[in-house]
Amino acid sequence: MARRRYRARLPMAVMAAVVVMSSLAATGSAATGVAADDGPGPDKPMIRYTEYGIPHIIASNWEGLGTGYGYAAAKDNICTLADTYLMVTAQRSRHLGPDGRASPGQNQNTTTNLNSDLYFQRIKDNGVVERLLEKPAPDGPEPEVKEAIRGYVQGYNRYLTETGVNNITDPACRGAAWVRPITELDVYRHAHAEIIMGSADALLDGQVNAAPPGASPTAQPASSPAKTAAKIRDAMAVSREQSMGSNALAVGSQGVSGGTSMLLANPHFPWQGKNRMWQSQLTIPGKTNVSGASLLGFPAVNIGYNENVAWSHTIATVAPFGLFDVQVDPLNPTKYLVDGAWEQMSSQRVGVDVRQPDGSLSKVTRTLWSTRYGPITTSMQGVPLPWVVSAHAVRDVNMDNLRALNSWFRLNQATDVHDVVNTLETTQGVPFFNTVASDRKGNALYAGIQATPNITDEHARSCLTQTGQLLFNQSLRLPNVPPISILDGKRSACDWPEDPNAAAPGLLDPHKQPRLIRSDFVGNANDSAWLANPEQPLAFPRVMGDASAPRSLRTQELILTAQNRISGTDGLPGKGFTPETMGKLLFADNSRAADLALNATVTMCQNAPFGLILVDGNLVNVSEACPILAAWKSHDYTADSRGSWLFANYWSLLLNGQGVEKLPWRVPFDAKDPVHTPNSLDSGSSAVREAFGRAVLALRKAGIPLNAPLSDIQKVIRGGEQIPIHGSISQLGVLNVITPGQVDGKLDILYGSSFVQQVRFTADGPPQASSVMAYSQSANPNSPHYADQTKLFSAGTWVTERFTEDQIAASPELRTKVLN
Known part of the structure; x- marks a missing residue:
């Protein structure tokens, strides 16, 4: 497939880096600690560290970089x-x-x-x-x-x-x-x-763990399609709530003040382990100059900006896999039926070395099974899929994907949002992410162009099993749960078709995938593409998510934040985004759930007879809680907020794993007004009373005062120091998502705002960026950069980024390492 190669235009300061490197080599630099004989040259990559241990890496070629x-x-x-x-x-x-x-x-x-x-x-x-x-x-x-x-x-x-x-x-x-x-x-x-x-x-x-039943399997009770689908849906919903997420907002020329465009990148990634992000700037003079963050171990920027374009990713509502229901021979269950003929599954002995308690090694082997569609699985997200009358085979849209590396290297060199779209279409390597971008020309882009199974709506209607129909369609909807396909494996025609416009076999035509370029704003908060901008709803194949369905409270909060700032109705000075207002709005930690339901909750509390609520046969006195919530007028999850932890516990109990639209609202969801509905919580609902009573009881049992400031409860310990963390869980409609939990037996943050970056372009001059790595650059407790940015994040402050050579050279903490 033919493709175009793009190179970003570089500023003169970066073009001059070759001269800077040569000059340092000739004269040395007391400021950087580089001796004359250690100076960088064409084959000597140089790492310049600025504040908070951020490395700016410059080299003459890709290998050196x-x-x-x-x-x-x-x-x-x-x-x-x-x-x-x-x-x-x-x-x-x-x-x-x-x-x-x-x-x-x-x-x-x-x-x-x-x-x-x-x-x-x-x-x-x-x-x-x-x-x-x-x-x-x-x-x-x-x-x-x-x-x-x-x-x-x-x-x-x-x-x-x-x-x-x-x-x-x-x-x-x-x-x-x-x-x-x-x-x-x-x-x-x-x-x-x-x-x-x-x-x-x-x-x-x-x-x-998939293993075939005996040659003559006895009858086993099987769940109905509806029960199986509901169990899978619920398990997937819990997994999504406890997993990575993200917000991204691109603002075009009509939505900024003092610039041509802005981008907010706010991924909610794990604070521990292999999915930590790490920040750097990567420069080859004349070829690339890009700054941002990547997942550890990738010598490219996954989320960031160059001279002309800034971009981020959000987790998409696309399932990057699909199942095939294959009918098996009851007397030989490793044979399955396709187009009226029996095919033999392939078997494979897989062995690994295992350390025993005494330190010795033994070999554990398993026989794993596969079909023409892919490996057999006997569970999805812990829900059993018994291998009895039929079995389920997995096809992963990304198993043959290393194209993602090409996608990110080319995004690093993009020249505008149209170039971003071209990269996404021609590589189709982005695995399960949306892309949100802005450019110097004043454009804001949303693109749901990614590696997606080629399951058109027509193909789905023809090939979904009964369970698959329930999972794929909206009848069992929960927020952010992607459409999961289970196709009829008895028909070879139900495999993912090949499309000549796709980058690889089995992928959906990228031109059928949603994209939107506007001059006001676009954004995504892990819902589908439908409301990237509510003024221009998008249409797309069902495999990419739902439309005309309730949005999460976080999606509503992102849209309202953008609309109110652009119109100047959010209480901040002026109209349109600036770096100051974008930072303030993200770290205001406003809860959309509190906006919608706090007043009704206070009314319910105040109307409880004698201040008592019946919970499981016991009366709980909630009278103390009423004035605490009534005083929480800011609806925020900042460190000093009081009443917020009580509301968070109550809201989680009220939701009880269901979509927000299932709560007792007086005004139900209306697809014609999806940003403002549902609303008006029914204060007389028994479900509201009981959830509130349970929350009050739970906090008392835990010894947590009902009016405790968030900083007393939600914190991390770094180097023996307690650092309060603001923000809260996604279900509360807080943009600055923070998911607390236990790590090695200690309270910590599991997921949430990780690398947060905002970038502004102007008509000329370098991009202006600020960022904060919420968990800091290093996971090493003995590193000076183990908690320094975590303290910044706690205080709601940012690092002013250094992008040009002059800005880097001006750092008072500049340290240089030349790799001879």
Whole structure:
């Protein structure tokens, strides 16, 4: 497939970097600590550290850029990276035992080390990644991708050699036998694991534990299609609530003040493990100059900006996998029916080394089964899918995808939002993300162009099973749960068709996928593309999500925030976004749920007879709670808010896992007014009373005062210091999402605002950006950058980014490392 190659126009200051590097080499620099004989040259990548340990890496070629990135990333997070390579090479059970927990997907610690190893060992045995590497670009990695990853390996290994395993300062892996030099194949396996992580959590355990029944299976009770579908829906909803998410807002020329466009990137990624983000600036003079953050271990920027374009991603409502229901032979259940003929499943013995309690190693082997559609699974998100009359095979749209690496390398060099669209269409590598972008020309882009199964509405009507129809359509809708397909595997015509316009077999034509360019704003908060801008609702195939259906409260909050700022009706000065107002609005931590329901909740509380509410046969005195909530007029989840924790507990109990539209509203959802409906909570509802009573009772049992400030409860401990964390859970409609939980037995943050960045373009001059890495650059408790930005995030403040060579040189904390 032909494609166009784009290079971003670079500012004169960056073009002059070659001269700067040569000058430093000739004269040395007391300010940077670089001696004359250590000066950078064409084959010597240079890392310039500015405030908060942010590296600005400059090199003369892609390999050098990767070397600098690999060295700097290893310096900050060697243990996290080494643990990731241990996982993707299927070695966790060998070193850590079979019962430990692994995080192969979007969630944290979702499976055992053994199951994770069996899953990745199968991928290794099948040579999946090696086969993809043999393909020429654009199906395989572009030449610059290969060069950068080659350099990354050199940089990572150089840091490890210089430091030595026994001298690593992070206690998480100091002296560990599993910390080792890496290969290029390790890095590609890691990339592939990240690309397929959208399906791993839901289906991994079911694949590695799938076993056929006996030759004469006895009758087993099977759930009805409706019950099975409901269980899967509920399990997927819980998983989505406890997983990664994101907001992104692009504002065009009609929505900014003092500029041409702005972008807010607000991914809600894990605060621990392989999906931590890491910030850097990557520069090859004359070729690329990009700043932002990436998932650890990728020598490119996943979310960020260059001279002309800023972009971010949000988790999409597309299931990157699908199931096929195959009828099996009752006397030989490893045979299945396709087009009237029996086919034999393929079997594969997969073995991994497992460390025993006495330190010895043993081999655990499993026989895993596959069909023409893909591997057999016997569960989805923990819900059993019995292998009896039929079995379920998995097809993963990303299993043959390394194109994502090309997508991000080309996004790093995009020239405007039209170039972004061209990159997304021609690579179709973005695995399960929407893209939101703005450019210097004043455009704001939403694009749902990604790797999507080619299940058109017509194909779905023809091929969905009964259970599949319930999961795929809106009858069982819950917020943010993607349409999940279960197709009739008895008919080969029900496999995902090939489309000549798609980048790979089985993908949906990218031109059928939604996109919108406007001059006011577009955004996404993990709902479907339908209301990227409510003035111009989008249409798209059902496989990409729902339309004309209730939006999450966070989606409503994002839209209202944009509309009210552009119209100047939010109480802040002026009209249109500025860096100051965008930052204030995000960290105002306003709760859409409180906007809609707090007054009714206070009324219910005040009307409780004698201040008592009956809960499970017991009377709970809630009179103390009424004035606390009545005084919480700001509806915010800032650190000093009082009453907010009580409301959060009450709201979670009231929702009880169901969509917000299912609550007792007096005004139901109206597709003609989706941003403002449903509304007007029924204060007389028994469900409202009981949820509130339970919340009051729960806080008292936990010893938490009903008026405790959020800072007393929601905090992290870094270096013995307690750092309060503002924000709250997504279901409250707070943009600054924070999901607290237990990590190693201690209160911490599981998911939430991670790398937060805002970028403004003007007609000329460099982009103006500020950011904050909520959990800081390093996971190493002995690093000076373990908690420094976490304290900034706690205070609601930002780092003013340094993009130009002059800005970098002016840093009072500039430190330079030249990799000779």
